[in-house]
Amino acid sequence: MEPMARAIRTRSTGLKDTCHDTVTPMGTQCRIAVKSCRTPALVSQHLSNTSGDQGKTPTPPKEGVRMSTLYQTPAPGGFEPKEPASPAADAHPGNNVLGVIALVCAIAGLILSCIPGILLLGWILLPIGFILGIIALFLPAKKATAIAAIITSIVGALVAASVFVFVIGNAFEDAFDEDVTVSQGESSSAPTGTSGGAGEPGSTRENPLPIGATVENEEWAVTLNGVNPAATDEVLAENQYNEAPAPGQTYVLVDVSITYKGTNPQGEIPLSIIEIVTPDAATVSWFDAAATAPNNVDLASALYNGGTASGNLAFLVSEEAAQGGVIAIQPDPFAQKRFFSTH
The missing domain is CATH 2.60.40.1240 (Immunoglobulin-like)
Known part of the structure; x- marks a missing residue:
């Protein structure tokens, strides 16, 4: 069995349609892949020329009917073409795990920075939450938690600065105001x-x-x-x-x-x-x-x-x-x- 490809070209007066496809003989039968054609007579003529001594002429398709593909020539290189991914698959991005972590760090930093004994720990967590929030903002996932982490970190820094000034002020007041x-x-x-x-x-x-x-x-x-x-x-x-x-x-x-x-x-x-x-x-x-x-x-x-x-x-x-x-x-x-x- 030797595959053979033929191109069907049709020129007809008053007709601008051209049908291109591949014909491959398989033993005594010939399978044709025709996607669309507006001139069934041309298809019938081509089938008669290629049937040879088999004496069998396939029935041409009816006017306006789209024929199904019986055989498809493999793509070059032997790889079958794949259907493109559906846009709906990317329409709903998943949860932003890094954004959640950033938000947790920012909230923890805000709370800890208000406690005088451990406010330095809050100062450590606040910038961590801010940096992670910036990174999470550019990930292909939901942005809500990343934005919330950034805002919480900024607010936490302002609150932490106020608490720090208050604590230092009280410390100086106590240091310079010993009982007598x-x-x-x-x-x-x-x-x-x-x-x-x-x-x-x-x-x-x-x-x-x-x-x-x-x-x-x-x-x-x-x-x-x-x-x-x-x-x-x-x-x-x-x-x-x-x-x-x-x-x-x-x-x-x-x-x-x-x-x-x-x-x-x-x-x-x-x-x-x-x-x-x-x-x-x-x-x-x-x-x-x-x-x-x-x-x-x-x-x-x-x-x-x-x-x-x-x-x-x-x-x-x-x-x-x-x-x-x-x-x-x-x-x-x-x-x-x-x-x-x-x-």
């Missing part, structure tokens, strides 16, 4: 914290502690021994380089004792803060005057457990402040401030 204990002679008040009201002695300028009281925290204790509101002559006599006060000003000497209660074997330099608050609510520090006071307290040498530094600090203030101001003392920069009377 106030003692007056033989009696001692309970430790006063940030909630101390106007009734707490020394907590406000309107209710100052008397001279001789002590304010202390865990490491330092400061006692106000006395105040000299008119000490210009003593200060000028102590050092010729001390600046003379301007008209309406005067030197004030504040006598204090600073005791170290800590246990650092290397000792600590006194960092107590001592200021005068004027009646018009201005603050004056002793180093503003840059004057050497008689019996000047040594604040540059380290003190060891139980050691005390005593002496005077010179303040240059207005005469009104010398009579109506108050002394503000902090045992160290992290402790609460207490107010003392100047007389």
Whole structure:
């Protein structure tokens, strides 16, 4: 059996249709693949020419009838053509697993970033959720979870930043607002914290502690021994380089004792803060005057457990402040401030 391909070409006056197909003889029979033809007479003629000595002429198709394919020549290379995939198969993409993971990370990060103890874990999960959401957005799957993950991550970052600022603010407030204990002679008040009201002695300028009281925290204790509101002559006599006060000003000497209660074997330099608050609510520090006071307290040498530094600090203030101001003392920069009377 030897396959043979023939092309059917028909030219007819007044007819523009041409039928192309392949004819392959199989033994004594001939099978023809004809898809469509508008001129059955031409098909019949071709069948008569190719039937040979068989003497059998296949019945031509009726006018307008499409003949089925009896034999189809294999595609070149021996591969059968395949039907294209139906568009309906891609019309409904599947679930976006990566988008779901991104959304879970974003939600977990948002929740954890609001918990002070583990907010750093939330800061780790939020960018992970954001990055995974961006990647999932380009996958051939549903986009809803990826978009939700991105939005949640952005909102979570804003919330986490607000919580972080709030936590840091509270931490600084607690660090710079240590409780102190106030003692007056033989009696001692309970430790006063940030909630101390106007009734707490020394907590406000309107209710100052008397001279001789002590304010202390865990490491330092400061006692106000006395105040000299008119000490210009003593200060000028102590050092010729001390600046003379301007008209309406005067030197004030504040006598204090600073005791170290800590246990650092290397000792600590006194960092107590001592200021005068004027009646018009201005603050004056002793180093503003840059004057050497008689019996000047040594604040540059380290003190060891139980050691005390005593002496005077010179303040240059207005005469009104010398009579109506108050002394503000902090045992160290992290402790609460207490107010003392100047007389």
